[in-house]
Amino acid sequence: MYVLPELPYAHDALEPVVSAETLRTHHGKHHKAYVDKTNELSAKAGLAGRPLEEVVREARRTGDQKLFNNSGQAWNHAFFWECMTPDYQPPSGELAQAIDRAFGGLAGLKEAFVTEGVNHFASGWAWLLAGADGLKVTSYHDGDSPIVHEDGVPLLVCDVWEHAYYLDYKNDRKGFIERWFDQAVNWAFVEAQLTAANGQGQPFRYPAPERDAPSGGAGAAPSAPR
Ligand code: FE2
Numbered sequence: 001m002y003v004l005p006e007l008p009y010a011h012d013a014l015e016p017v018v019s020a021e022t023l024r025t026h027h028g029k030h031h032k033a034y035v036d037k038t039n040e041l042s043a044k045a046g047l048a049g050r051p052l053e054e055v056v057r058e059a060r061r062t063g064d065q066k067l068f069n070n071s072g073q074a075w076n077h078a079f080f081w082e083c084m085t086p087d088y089q090p091p092s093g094e095l096a097q098a099i100d101r102a103f104g105g106l107a108g109l110k111e112a113f114v115t116e117g118v119n120h121f122a123s124g125w126a127w128l129l130a131g132a133d134g135l136k137v138t139s140y141h142d143g144d145s146p147i148v149h150e151d152g153v154p155l156l157v158c159d160v161w162e163h164a165y166y167l168d169y170k171n172d173r174k175g176f177i178e179r180w181f182d183q184a185v186n187w188a189f190v191e192a193q194l195t196a197a198n199g200q201g202q203p204f205r206y207p208a209p210e211r212d213a214p215s216g217g218a219g220a221a222p223s224a225p226r
Contacts (some may be wrong), residue, residue, distance in 0.1 A: 001039045002052055002209050004032050005078045013094040017184040020169045031161050034073040035145075041067040053147055060148045072143035078206050080159050085186035094198075095191040102135040110181050113135045117160045117177045128156040128190070130197035132168070144204055153197035154204075155190045158210035183203070 005098035007027055012020035038055070040189055042048050045067055047055045052075055059068035103109040107130070121140040127138050129152030138151060139160070146154040158164075158177055166217065167177035189204075196203040 001048070001212055002035050002042070002074060003207055005207050008082055009084075014084055014184055016195075017179050018165075019168050020082070021164070025167070026163060027077075031074070031077040034070050034077065037070040038067070038074045041082060044049055049209055049211075051208065052072045057147055057148055071144035072145040072148075075145055075147065075206050076143065076157065077159070079154065079204055080157050082189050082204060083156050083158070084180075084184045085188070086184075087180075088183055088185070091187040091189060091191065093191065095194050097186065098130075098135050098178050098194060103206070108136070110178070113156075113158070113181060114174060114177045115155065117158055118174045120160055123161045126158045126160055127154055128153055129153060130194055153193060155193040156185065177199075 004027075007023070011023045011027075014023060019114060024155055036179060038052070039048070041064070042050070042055050045059070045062075045064055047058055048056055050058070051064075052071060055071045056068065056075055057096055059065075062130075070080055072190065090096075093126050096106075113128060115135045116139050120141075122141070124139050124141040124144070126148055127140065129138060129146060131152035135155070140146065140149075146152070158180060159179070160173060160205055161175075165173060169176040192201065195201055
């Protein structure tokens with residue numbers, strides 16, 4: 001079964017950019033619900049035990065929209081938690097150079113990223129990708145995920161669903177993304193993703209599914225073969 005990954009920081013660690021209440025609800029309620037539903041639907045689809053990345057791609061291939069939405073959301077949220085840190089440091093080295101080439105600097109990337117997130121209609125995710133021609137910004141709707149597209153390796157994401165910011169920012173999505181970009185982005189994670197995109201090391205993967213704990217006792221169903 002797929003686990004809800006633990007947050008890499010305390011619930012209140014990202015305040016005031018993201019409140020403890022928002023983070024607790026977002027992780028413990030919203031993300032958990034997507035993981036729970038993914039466990040239910042992946043078992044029905046005969047995909048339980050497969051890496052989550054494979055589930056997302058297989059759900060897309062077969063047109064299983066419910067499983068695609070839920071597994072995509074489970075993956076996107078796990079990636080999103082890694083994109084934030086309470087110990088903000090600006091981008092440096094190879095990443096800073098790639099940002100300069102594509103956007104003329106961090107301010108240019110911020111403008112492109114915030115504009116993408118603000119203009120994204122309704123629910124979805126704003127992404128920074130490492131494409132074949134360098135870095136680029138895009139967005140996908142609902143639970144759609146960059147791992148099923150050929151646009152590039154995901155480096156950074158901001159959740160622009162209202163549940164990500166409404167408690168703290170009400171309808172001010174722009175205010176949320178600007179502050180998030182300036183104070184909460186984990187550029188070290190972004191750089192590690194870029195390094196992986198360039199062929200060194202592995203990009204982010206969702207935690208491997210855990211085997212169901214044996215329930216034991218008379219009448220217990222045998223484990224499914226793996
Ligand atoms: Fe979310």
